[in-house]
Amino acid sequence: MVVTLLLLVAAVPAAALESFQKSKLTIETAGGGKFRFDVELALTQQQQAQGLMFRQSMPADAGMLFVYDRTQQASFWMKNTLIPLDMLFIAADGRIVNIHERAVPGSLDSVNSDGPVKAILELNGGMAARLGVHPGDRVVSPDIAK
Template structure:
């Protein structure tokens, strides 16, 4: 009984203390996007695997390094919908199929928007990078993402 009361108090304090009190931590990984034009762009990504990590994503971040991103992973191919609630920076969302090919890209998602951003087909992962970066680098649907999740790592 004492442990239960303590847990309720701790959880109550965490929710009262604001978003920083309960932020998830993420493991990191490397991935490369290979474009049809011959470009190879390497990113250091935080990996969102658990439901809690995926729910938080890049919320509350004020900035992100140009070569950084977040990779959301799924156990099996599925349609996915994202939103930008509590996300402070514009993002490009690259929806990636099980074969490692980019299915579709949503560029410059609007911070704080509650509009759903949907994959155009079943995907195994979503890569979020700084808004406008995919256009600047020439990344397009059909380009290849090299990462162990997709069985494309060299």
């Protein structure tokens, strides 16, 4: 009986996990770089609350794009997130407002936008530095313009 109960408890989080639509985007740097990513879209409150929680890894060319209905201040944390992430805070015109690099897995510290944003792109930790992405660079995505 105890084994059955433990198996049921272990299965609940997986059954409750949200699924995400897929899309593509490009980051264009001031230096002329163009970097393409396959992203999952976090559009609903439930998807945004879950984000990349419980993921053991993520491909180098992947990410998650959180898109808000309106431009707003944003605040994230890393609760139940197992991999370090770069968070790119994006204005409605696609311009990167600020970047928080290598957010610490499991941290409950707030990571905030430096102003109102329309979207946040989460990439593997260290990716922004490796690609030379900086505030002022652009994220080109049809999903941000919606």
